[in-house]
Amino acid sequence: MRHILVIGSGKSTSYLFKYLLEQSETENLHITVGDLDIDNAKKMIGNHKNATAITLDVFDKNSREDAVKKADIVISMLPARFHIEVAKDCVTYGKNMVTASYISDEMQALDQQVKDKGLVFMNEIGVDPGIDHMSAMQVIDRIRDKGGKMILFESFCGGLVAPESDNNLWNYKFTWNPRNVVVAGQGGAAKFLQENTYKYIPYHRLFRRTEFLEIEGFGRFEAYANRDSLKYQSVYGLDNIRTLYRGTMRRVGFSRAWQAFVLLGMTDDSYTIDDSENMSYRDFVNSFLPYSPTDSVELKFRHALKIDQDDMVWDKFVELDIFNPNKMVELKKGTPAQILQKILMDSWTLAEEDKDMLVMYHKFGYELDGKKQQIDSTMVCLGEDQTYTAMAKTVGLPVAIATLAILNKKITTPGVQLPINKEVYTPILNELENHGIIFKETEVPYLGYNPLNI
Numbered sequence: 176m177r178h179i180l181v182i183g184s185g186k187s188t189s190y191l192f193k194y195l196l197e198q199s200e201t202e203n204l205h206i207t208v209g210d211l212d213i214d215n216a217k218k219m220i221g222n223h224k225n226a227t228a229i230t231l232d233v234f235d236k237n238s239r240e241d242a243v244k245k246a247d248i249v250i251s252m253l254p255a256r257f258h259i260e261v262a263k264d265c266v267t268y269g270k271n272m273v274t275a276s277y278i279s280d281e282m283q284a285l286d287q288q289v290k291d292k293g294l295v296f297m298n299e300i301g302v303d304p305g306i307d308h309m310s311a312m313q314v315i316d317r318i319r320d321k322g323g324k325m326i327l328f329e330s331f332c333g334g335l336v337a338p339e340s341d342n343n344l345w346n347y348k349f350t351w352n353p354r355n356v357v358v359a360g361q362g363g364a365a366k367f368l369q370e371n372t373y374k375y376i377p378y379h380r381l382f383r384r385t386e387f388l389e390i391e392g393f394g395r396f397e398a399y400a401n402r403d404s405l406k407y408q409s410v411y412g413l414d415n416i417r418t419l420y421r422g423t424m425r426r427v428g429f430s431r432a433w434q435a436f437v438l439l440g441m442t443d444d445s446y447t448i449d450d451s452e453n454m455s456y457r458d459f460v461n462s463f464l465p466y467s468p469t470d471s472v473e474l475k476f477r478h479a480l481k482i483d484q485d486d487m488v489w490d491k492f493v494e495l496d497i498f499n500p501n502k503m504v505e506l507k508k509g510t511p512a513q514i515l516q517k518i519l520m521d522s523w524t525l526a527e528e529d530k531d532m533l534v535m536y537h538k539f540g541y542e543l544d545g546k547k548q549q550i551d552s553t554m555v556c557l558g559e560d561q562t563y564t565a566m567a568k569t570v571g572l573p574v575a576i577a578t579l580a581i582l583n584k585k586i587t588t589p590g591v592q593l594p595i596n597k598e599v600y601t602p603i604l605n606e607l608e609n610h611g612i613i614f615k616e617t618e619v620p621y622l623g624y625n626p627l628n629i
Contacts, residue, residue: 327540333424
């Protein structure tokens with residue numbers, strides 16, 4: 176049998192294991208799942224005869240190397256910072272490797288060794304990054320093959336709550352790492368290209384500079400800019416493009432309300448708050464507001480942010496119960512961001528019956544035969560339940576499909592790479608369509624970049 180080692184069995188792996196186990200008979204596969212929590216690994220694979228769960232500590236060199244040696248290919252579903260030790264083992268023992276994470280500098284540094292051994296190290300093969308790369312390059316290559324010249328590319332993605340589970344005023348619940356949501360956009364100004372001009376949006380303005388998008392059957396969304404939209408400009412071969420923008424999608428109204436937390440400093444993760452474990456939610460909010468012997472916390476909050484009491488955005492904050500004097504923070508030496516995350520998790524944690532949704536939207540502006548044209552491409556994936564989520568599907572399935580394609584030598588180009596070549600994206604996108612991950616393309620009039628929104 177051909178042996179696949181999967182290291183890590185977190186929330187994003189449900190579809191990964193489902194796909195590989197379904198293919199295990201016809202493809203002659205045995206899947207070994209290594210995790211510190213062997214019970215969780217066992218839960219993911221059930222009692223399937225072609226799978227084994229083992230206890231694996233990625234920092235235990237001997238057990239890690241032993242597991243890698245026995246595999247024909249290794250999938251690392253660990254947090255990104257832990258991939259590198261697994262990658263070094265794969266180089267040493269000549270094993271192909273797949274991850275869903277961004278290519279780190281340490282991973283890229285292995286490129287020549289990987290090529291010298293004829294190995295494939297496929298990275299960024301989840302959803303974002305992953306499906307975004309593949310679906311974008313498929314259309315970009317098609318435009319180029321027709322003789323077209325790319326002049327605009329915008330790409331947006333968002334993990335949201337499914338319409339039937341959308342029951343709060345923010346139209347949002349945590350479908351992925353809550354911390355990443357709270358600290359999103361920090362660490363420098365967002366940078367993008369608009370009509371051949373570099374544009375920058377500082378963090379304190381990021382959530383007030385949004386673009387609006389419509390997806391048929393799902394209504395209206397907004398998007399705020401990612402920190403560096405130009406990261407893949409050269410990788411995608413878009414060096415001469417006039418407009419390049421990547422953003423994160425939310426429902427309309429989310430960003431305006433979130434801006435309040437940014438302005439007050441509640442998303443700051445750079446310092447800790449004294450005696451935070453004894454703070455109520457109300458105390459936490461009040462700590463960012465001016466002192467007043469007469470005004471309530473609510474009044475000071477509205478005054479500081481210029482929110483009228485009949486403004487719909489006010490109801491969003493009331494719904495979060497952030498002014499409650501009886502709910503306690505209970506975090507010792509918490510940063511503002513950590514405390515805000517705890518408060519939000521009260522309201523935004525998915526209920527057992529809730530379903531999530533993954534949305535993606537690309538805009539391709541191009542010139543062909545002297546005429547400017549545009550293709551809009553959208554994809555919506557809905558989760559089934561709290562195990563088989565849309566996020567797990569769009570992350571795990573591309574990883575599983577790529578792994579099998581490498582095993583079957585459909586993907587053979589060696590090196591540390593991301594999925595931007597036809598050899599990679601064609602078979603994977605075709606297989607994703609068989610599982611309901613389908614992009615709908617529409618020819619629309621070319622309008623260029625919308626300066627009124629940005």
